[in-house]
Amino acid sequence: MILSKDVSIFFWDKGNGISHSRRSKLLQYLWQGPFQMYIFRCFCLNVKNFKSRYSSCFNIYSSHLRFISNSKKHVPNLVKKRRKYITSITGFSHNTKNLQFSTDAEKKENDKEYVQEVGKESPKKFNFKKNVNSKPNSLMWKEQKIDYKDLPALYLSLAKSRLTDLFTCLIELNIIFPSVRQSWNFKSGKFRLGLVAMTAMAGYIMGDSAFDPSTFLLCSLGTALISCSANSINQFFEVPFDSQMNRTQNRVLVRGRLTPLHAVIFGVTCGLSGLSLLHFGVNGLTAFLGMTNLVLYTCIYTPLKRFSIFNTWVGAIVGAIPPIMGWTGCTGSLNVGAFILGGILFAWQFPHFNALSWNLRPDYSRAGYRMMSVTNPGLCRRTTLRFSASLIALSILAPVLDVTTWTFAFDSLPLNLYLTYLAWKFYKKSDSQNSRKLFRFSLIHLPLLLTLMIISRASKPKEEKEKVEL
Amino acid sequence: MLSLNTVNLYLRFVCTCNSSFRPLNKTVIKNLSSKSSTSVKNTNQGKKIDVKLGKYDYVGPPHEKANIRPLIFYCHDRETRLETLYRQNREETQDWNITFWSHHNEKASFVKKKLQEKYANNYSSSEPKSLTAEEMSVFYKSFLDENLRTHSQYNKEWYKRNFKNLYLAFLIVLEKIFKRKL
Numbered sequence: 001m002i003l004s005k006d007v008s009i010f011f012w013d014k015g016n017g018i019s020h021s022r023r024s025k026l027l028q029y030l031w032q033g034p035f036q037m038y039i040f041r042c043f044c045l046n047v048k049n050f051k052s053r054y055s056s057c058f059n060i061y062s063s064h065l066r067f068i069s070n071s072k073k074h075v076p077n078l079v080k081k082r083r084k085y086i087t088s089i090t091g092f093s094h095n096t097k098n099l100q101f102s103t104d105a106e107k108k109e110n111d112k113e114y115v116q117e118v119g120k121e122s123p124k125k126f127n128f129k130k131n132v133n134s135k136p137n138s139l140m141w142k143e144q145k146i147d148y149k150d151l152p153a154l155y156l157s158l159a160k161s162r163l164t165d166l167f168t169c170l171i172e173l174n175i176i177f178p179s180v181r182q183s184w185n186f187k188s189g190k191f192r193l194g195l196v197a198m199t200a201m202a203g204y205i206m207g208d209s210a211f212d213p214s215t216f217l218l219c220s221l222g223t224a225l226i227s228c229s230a231n232s233i234n235q236f237f238e239v240p241f242d243s244q245m246n247r248t249q250n251r252v253l254v255r256g257r258l259t260p261l262h263a264v265i266f267g268v269t270c271g272l273s274g275l276s277l278l279h280f281g282v283n284g285l286t287a288f289l290g291m292t293n294l295v296l297y298t299c300i301y302t303p304l305k306r307f308s309i310f311n312t313w314v315g316a317i318v319g320a321i322p323p324i325m326g327w328t329g330c331t332g333s334l335n336v337g338a339f340i341l342g343g344i345l346f347a348w349q350f351p352h353f354n355a356l357s358w359n360l361r362p363d364y365s366r367a368g369y370r371m372m373s374v375t376n377p378g379l380c381r382r383t384t385l386r387f388s389a390s391l392i393a394l395s396i397l398a399p400v401l402d403v404t405t406w407t408f409a410f411d412s413l414p415l416n417l418y419l420t421y422l423a424w425k426f427y428k429k430s431d432s433q434n435s436r437k438l439f440r441f442s443l444i445h446l447p448l449l450l451t452l453m454i455i456s457r458a459s460k461p462k463e464e465k466e467k468v469e470l
Numbered sequence: 471m472l473s474l475n476t477v478n479l480y481l482r483f484v485c486t487c488n489s490s491f492r493p494l495n496k497t498v499i500k501n502l503s504s505k506s507s508t509s510v511k512n513t514n515q516g517k518k519i520d521v522k523l524g525k526y527d528y529v530g531p532p533h534e535k536a537n538i539r540p541l542i543f544y545c546h547d548r549e550t551r552l553e554t555l556y557r558q559n560r561e562e563t564q565d566w567n568i569t570f571w572s573h574h575n576e577k578a579s580f581v582k583k584k585l586q587e588k589y590a591n592n593y594s595s596s597e598p599k600s601l602t603a604e605e606m607s608v609f610y611k612s613f614l615d616e617n618l619r620t621h622s623q624y625n626k627e628w629y630k631r632n633f634k635n636l637y638l639a640f641l642i643v644l645e646k647i648f649k650r651k652l
Contacts, residue, residue, distance in 0.1 A: 141531075261643065366575070
């Protein structure tokens with residue numbers, strides 16, 4: 001019933017540019033309640049400037065009035081009786097400051113429930129909805145036309161590129177494709193690596209066999225392409241659910257920037273090209289693992305998110321496979337080392353994802369996703385603690401099984417201990433601040449752990465043979 | 471329910487399709503006459519569109535309650551059978567989605583408000599009206615559990631419709647490439 005947002009849209013069209021001007025605030029207040037709207041209409045009809053400037057209001061207002069009349073409320077004939085009611089208008093003479101009207105930002109500050117949920121620190125981070133509505137472009141009718149300049153940016157966002165591609169960090173640093181970066185909205189200080197490609201590279205470097213740069217590149221590119229395709233097909237499946245959540249409102253298919261067929265064709269071509277790269281350039285086993293990863297993510301994980309909390313475990317497997325792919329790309333077979341790498345990543349997914357999902361509980365429940373943080377918060381806390389503690393055990397197990405030297409066990413202890421400390425804090429008092437700390441640290445923790453692992457890699461058997469011969 | 475300004479716009483789009491359409495199927499005729507005129511009304515909530523509508527599909531601002539962006543579908547002269555089916559399917563899915571999500575979001579917000587009122591009555595006026603995260607999490611869990619069946623039914627239906635849309639769009643592309651009726 002409340003049309004305050006709709007009114008403000010048409011005010012932007014007149015060139016205001018500011019979403020919360022006094023005029024729009026006043027009118028937002030006045031829209032509340034049929035009686036006040038009735039007065040406003042009377043007022044407008046008798047003021048020439050108002051009529052010319054806010055002509056678009058009338059259409060909304062008339063339609064709204066008809067809605068009221070349809071809902072069995074008496075609305076007298078305005079044309080005849082308007083002059084009588086003008087004298088009773090007093091609201092306009094008052095100072096607008098006295099009137100109580102709340103914008104979205106004010107509401108959120110005053111809404112204790114929201115503040116408790118989301119946290120007082122850095123409220124800007126969670127104001128995704130405000131971000132969408134403050135841009136007039138996102139609230140206007142747009143034609144669904146392909147603009148070839150926008151395509152690379154759209155494809156990257158389809159692929160959730162900050163997750164997949166390592167070279168998007170180059171874009172973020174303005175080294176390549178500066179136009180693409182301008183189309184993105186993010187703070188210049190942030191630096192997010194493509195996690196999936198990074199884990200695959202780490203897996204390759206850790207592999208037992210010799211390092212071949214061409215297969216290394218092909219392996220990483222192949223995994224990146226597969227994750228691109230998985231993400232785009234996931235977005236195709238989840239259009240109505242993404243539109244309900246603040247975090248995902250700006251996605252390509254939700255906004256209608258591309259047709260679903262376009263996105264699916266992009267996903268399929270990426271997937272096929274990635275798989276063929278892996279099969280012909282690297283290994284049959286790596287290609288097979290890539291295919292299983294793709295199928296797991298698109299056909300099992302995305303529907304399962306709506307039915308049971310087991311999706312987190314499946315998602316953890318999906319995250320654990322890329323380093324194994326890197327390992328098999330190097331060696332061509334599965335070893336204990338591969339499983340340790342996979343195990344480390346499997347364990348890492350839990351503190352990472354549970355911390356992330358804790359702050360998004362209202363959105364998840366509204367959209368109908370069944371996550372541990374919503375349905376079983378106790379289990380959520382326990383699993384984060386368990387798996388972050390198991391990371392310590394795994395990193396000690398690595399040198400025992402000759403995957404790394406013993407320096408890794410000592411290097412990684414402080415990292416893992418700090419992670420478990422944060423998980424312990426989250427376990428004891430699970431609120432938004434602790435979860436955010438844990439999430440942020442998990443983003444730093446993984447690359448550091450992988451670099452430490454690479455540094456203290458156990459020497460490969462070929463290198464040992466060469467040493468003996470000399 | 472619409473004002474006169476808005477009706478003209480919609481009629482323009484409806485009339486072009488009806489005038490030049492050559493039906494091949496009885497079911498198609500039925501669908502066109504009953505569905506196409508009403509679907510646009512429902513999704514646009516009787517608002518005026520400030521953009522001059524050209525020969526493309528238009529995506530609009532998100533629906534108030536349903537948060538889904540409604541589309542205005544362009545129907546050109548000499549539309550093939552597949553294209554009409556595709557357009558109708560998209561219109562139907564859009565209507566269905568919007569009705570479902572508006573109803574669903576009403577449920578979600580209505581119960582929340584009720585809870586807040588319930589707890590606010592116990593507090594004195596000086597204390598702030600708020601619900602702790604734990605109480606809200608209980609509500610979230612109960613909401614999800616209550617709606618599990620509806621969600622699962624919706625999911626199945628959504629997947630079916632989505633794949634049908636995709637298949638039709640794919641066939642249309644093939645039709646254009648090979649310039650043959652499929």
